[in-house]
Amino acid sequence: MNSLFDISGLRIDLDAHGDRLSPVGPVDLTLAKDECLGIVGESGSGKSLTLKALLGLLPDGLSMGAGQIRIEKGGDLVACQPERLRGHRVGLISQEPGAALDPLMRVGGLIAEVVQRHAGCSRTEAAARAVDLMRQVGIPDPERRARFWPHELSGGLKQRIVIAMALACDSDILLCDEPTTALDVTIQAQIIRLLRDLRDKRSLSLIFVTHDLALIHEIADRVAVMYAGLIVETGPTEAVFADPRHPYTRALLAAIPDMDSPDADLQPIAGAPPAATEFGEGCRFAPRCRMSSAACVAGQPELEPTGAGTQVACVNWRRSEKDAP
Ligand SMILES: Nc1ncnc2c1ncn2[C@@H]1O[C@H](COP(=O)(O)OP(=O)(O)OP(=O)(O)O)[C@@H](O)[C@H]1O
Ligand SMILES: [Mg+2]
Structure with a gap:
């Protein structure tokens, strides 16, 4: 796989009155082009x-305690500082589009400002390009809507403006953090379709965060399942969904409502994930795991290949649920 973006050993630290807690990591991720x-x-x-x-x-109080971020440049992966990626190669689409939009600027002006900063063109050129970008992200009547204030747009249109701002920077990677959670289902489907179209037309690569497994199945080529700050299973989406090996992934999949049998009992995962203060030496999922055994408390298992194209961090991944003690 040709990596475009690669993160290794990422650890996020929290300073808790002199003690170091690490709510995330170590995490390795890689993203290929498109x-x-x-x-x-x-x-x-x-x-x-x-x-x-x-x-x-x-946020304040949290820092990147370890890890390296590399991005493709001229065919090679080169180390880079996260701040330098923001607004250049990498754009962020978050759950609450309103928060990303300055309420005191008209939406066309917001996009034009990004264009001008990025391309160094005149104000008139930037304004025309802003309207063009609004059209590309599917905003009807963009000339008129460019003069709207953010609060005059619906949630779905606001999210399209945020996407247009990311495109204005010529970002080739979009980090999407639950971009459709705040939107109703029809608008959610439209935004997902837009992201897919952009990916195909503009050669965009996406990291898409959600707790909606059905959405992941629809949009993602590969999936990384996170639990308590660690990736516990990863691989091609089809392979992970067809044959999940981590008891947590299995439990997540079992908790999805099945539209074909609406009367079937949902199987929620008992208990709650641990806070960083509660992370112990062993597998962080063990207290909630039906498969847990003495080996699980000995240490945190590393991701290992299953032979089916996926990787899993569980000492018992070869056992099936039927063998649960
Ligand atoms: N500003 C902060 N200060 C201290 N701890 C934090 C802070 N932000 C997040 N955390 C802790 O880090 C952990 C991970 O938080 P994060 O927001 O990344 O979770 P998430 O997977 O995005 O959850 P959600 O699905 O609810 O958005 C949580 O246990 C949270 O309590
Ligand atoms: Mg979140």
Whole structure:
């Protein structure tokens, strides 16, 4: 696989009154050109912090304690500082588009400002390019809507403006953090279709974070399942969905409502993920795991190849659920 973006050994540290806690990591991720990598996991698993670290946007008190980020340049992967990627090669689409838009600027002006900063062109050229970008992201009547204030647009149109701003920087990688969670299902489907179209037309590569496994199945070529700050299973989406090996991935899949048998009982995962203060030496999923055995508390298992194109971090991955003690 030709990597476009590569993260190795990423660890995010939190300074807790002099003690070091690491809510995320070590995490390795790689993204190929034109690929969509899905990251899925329960709330608090570290999905957003991972994306923020990649852009140097970690909140106060948190820092990148270890790891290297490399990006493709002239055919090679070169180390880079996260801050330098932001607004250049890498754009961020977040859950709440309103937060990314300055309420005191008209939306056309917001996009034009990015164009001008990036391309160094005149204001008139930037304004024309902003309208063109609004058209590309499917905003109807873009000449008129360019004069709208952010609050005059619906959530779906706001998210399209944020996507246009990322395209204005000529970003070739989009980090999407639950970009459709705040939108209703029809608008959600439209935004997903737009991201897919852009990926095909503009050769964009995506990292797509969500807790919606059905969405991952629809959009992602590869998936990384995160639990308590670590990737516990990863591989081509079809392979992971067809034959999940980590008990956590199996449990997540079992918790999806089945539209073919609406009366079937949902199987929620008992218990809650641990906070960083509760991480122990052993597998972080062990306390909730039906398969857990003495070996699970000895140490955190590393990702290992299953032979089916996927990797899994579980000492019991060869056992099936039927063998659960
Ligand atoms: N500003 C912060 N200070 C301290 N800890 C934080 C901070 N932000 C996040 N964390 C902790 O880091 C962990 C990962 O948080 P993160 O926001 O990345 O989760 P997430 O997977 O994106 O969850 P969600 O699906 O709810 O968005 C959580 O346990 C959270 O409590
Ligand atoms: Mg999040």
